[in-house]
Amino acid sequence: MVQGETDPAMQHPTGLSSRPTRVEVLVTAAEAYPVLERAFLGARREIWASFRIFDLSTRLRSPEAQAVGETWFDLIVHTLRRGVDIRMVLTDFDPIARPSLHRGTWKAVRQFMGAAEAAGPGAGRLRITAAMHSAVTGVLPRTVFWPQIAARLRAIVTWLNGSESHARSALLRDMPGLRDWLVSPKTGPLRARLWGVPVLYPATHHQKLAVFDRRLLSIGGLDLDERRWDTPEHNRPGAETWHDVQLMVEGPIVAEAQAHLETFLDVVAGRADPPPQRKLLRTVSRRRSASWVRFGPEELLHEIYDAHLMLAARAERLIYLETQYFRDTRLARALAQLGRERPSLSLILILPAAPEEVAFGGFAGLDARFGEYLQARSLRLLEDGFGSRLFVGGAAQPRRKARRGDGPQAAGPEGSRGPETADEHCVPEARGRDRLKGAPIVYIHSKVSVFDDKAAIVSSANLNGRSMRWDTEAGLLLDDPAQVVALRERIMRHWLPRDPEPALLDPARAIxxxxxxxLSNARQPPDRRRGFLLPYDLDAAERLGRSIPGVPEEMV
Structure with missing residues (x-):
């Protein structure tokens, strides 16, 4: 861990001064999962957590955790038996738009309940909540999109009817949100209930954080399942790569995270106001009191977006960004304007070569195509503002073929074997997006932003409208220069050759x-490349992208 001092000039968007913290940077699940396991093992009284995905069938990796069992189910049983209370919020998902994720949430709830039962009497208390965001889409847009909703419902029914009766019953057990929209005759197949317009839930809880005994915080972009397991070498099939960043933190920030975990469900439901914070950055929205014409929620806090604008405005040499999506045209315009006004300022942006479902499934639904359209548009805005002072990079393995995999394939974890892809088709524009310049891609999911040596943000939020304004997100503002430089070098070195030239790490010369x-790597065959770095293929994104008039950017 690194101890840092605080720059008194740096302020959180709330106007409150920040205080020092101790931070450990964890790159990929190979580093983060063992540390998370040890945090559960080390907890003495209570654990509060909120994750999008937390699969208890995930294998344990640390020797200490393997001493108590094979999977996270065993670790949760062990933790409860030691008398530790666990309060876990798992994100629930729109059962029609995201049926596989909805099913995964309720399967995880069953896993947790089974662990509590296995822990026996006298164990710690488990409070497990499957939390749907309170916001709902207005009646007018739901009516306009009723044909697409009905088609998705029929696709779900077709998928369910393709299973044997006993398997179908097991699937439906974990899909409670669909019950009101299915007709289950005593004999014969299921049918979709196509009268009435289903409620749609446009926002989710996307944050990934846990607090242990009110003294230790895990926060960043990484959920828990086998799909997300990867190592810094990324030597596995492209569909099994997953680059992410998580922080383990001690200091005053932990109390802020604890307060957020204790209150955010009430805040989102409109029952409470958000507590003031210093270094914890949030996106929080809630259900509108009355609006039949709106797609999304009422925006309440957009501190992560505000912090990006504030810190970018203070940057003088280099802004470094890693994100799964760069689709927020408002942020792109603001950055582009800074590029025009500040000729000394450069921008490095690292993105996955393609969205996960496009790269590894070849599927391109309307959401993926709209997302690619927004990303291509945002990148063109950056080009106009920065010119040659912009570099947009992707990542691929320095090998022509990855080793054979033994993990889950992805199209992606959002439902490669579920009904999400039943009504989608492979399109020519999606072919080959699992490779970049002849090599298997590295899928990038990290959310890191660094502004000179002054400040950095590590969070669960992508740089898209959804994360900036709709979904529940949480992240950490780092403002100690020593910590910021250490984080930037750690993150940048990951993509570079083993012994990088000094210019690659120098903010004044990095661009x-x-x-x-x-460009040198792109000219070489994969096995002769130095590091993972390649140019991002913007033309490929533009070929796939499609505008959808009337749909807000925040949908994707």
Whole structure:
């Protein structure tokens, strides 16, 4: 861990001054999962947590955790038996738009309840909540999109009817949100109930954080399941790669995270006001009191977005961004304007070569195509503002073929074997997006933003409208220069050759050095490349992208 001092000039968007913290940077699940396991093992009284995905069939990796069992189910049983209370919020999902994720949430709830039962009498208390965001889409847009909703319902029914009767019953057990929209005759197949317009839930809880005994915080972009397991070498099939960043933190920030975990469900439901914070950055929205014409929620807090604008405005040399999506045209315009006004400022942006479902499934639904349209548009805005002072990179393995995999394939974890892809088709524009310049891609899911040596943000939020304004997100503002530099070098070194040239890590020279390295790698066969870095293929995104008039950017 790194101890840092606080720059008194740096302020959180709330106007409150920040205080020092101790931070451990964890890159990929190979580093983060063992540390998370040890945090559960070390907890003495209570654990509060909120995750999008938390699968208890995930294998344990640390020797200490393996001493108590094979999977996270065993670790939860062990933790409860030691008398530790666990309060876990799992994100629930729209059962029609995201049926596989909805099913995964309720399967996880069953796992947790089974662990509590296995822990026996006298164990710690378990409070497990499957939390749907309170916001609902207005009647007018639901009516306009009723044909698409009905088609999705029929696809779900077709998928369910393709299972044997006993398997179908097991599937429906974990899909409670669908019960009101299915007709289950005593004999014969299921049917969709196509009268009435289903409620749609446009926002989710996307945060990934846990607090242990009110003294230790895990926060960042990484959920828990086998799909997300990867190592810093990324030597596995592209569909099994997963680059992410998580922080383990001690200090005053932990109390802020604890307060957020204790209150955010009431805040989102409109029963409470959000507590003031200093270094914890949030996106929080809630259900509108009355609006039949709106797609999304009422925006309440957009501190992560505000912090990006504030810190970018203070940057003088280099802004470094890693994100799963760069689709927020409002943020892109603001950054582009800074690029025009500040000729000394450069921007490095690292993205996955393609959305997960496109790269590894070849599927391109309306959401993926709209997302690619927004991302391509946002990148063109950056090009106009920064010119040659912009580098947009992707990542691929320095090998032509990855080793054979033994993990789950992805199309993606959002339902490669579920009904999400039943009404979608492979399109020519999606072909080959699992490779970049002839090599298997590294799928990037990290959410890291660094502004000179002054400040950095690590969070659960992508740089898209959904994360900036709709979904529940949480992240950490780092403002100690030593911590910021250490984080930036750690994150940048991951993509670079083992012994990078000094220019690659120098904010004043990095833009040219990164571009030259990426172009050099692109000219070489995969096994002769230095590091993972390659140019991002913007043309491929533009070929796939499609505008959808009338749909807000925040939908994707």
């Amino acid at each position: 040219g050095a990164w571009r030259n390295l990426a």
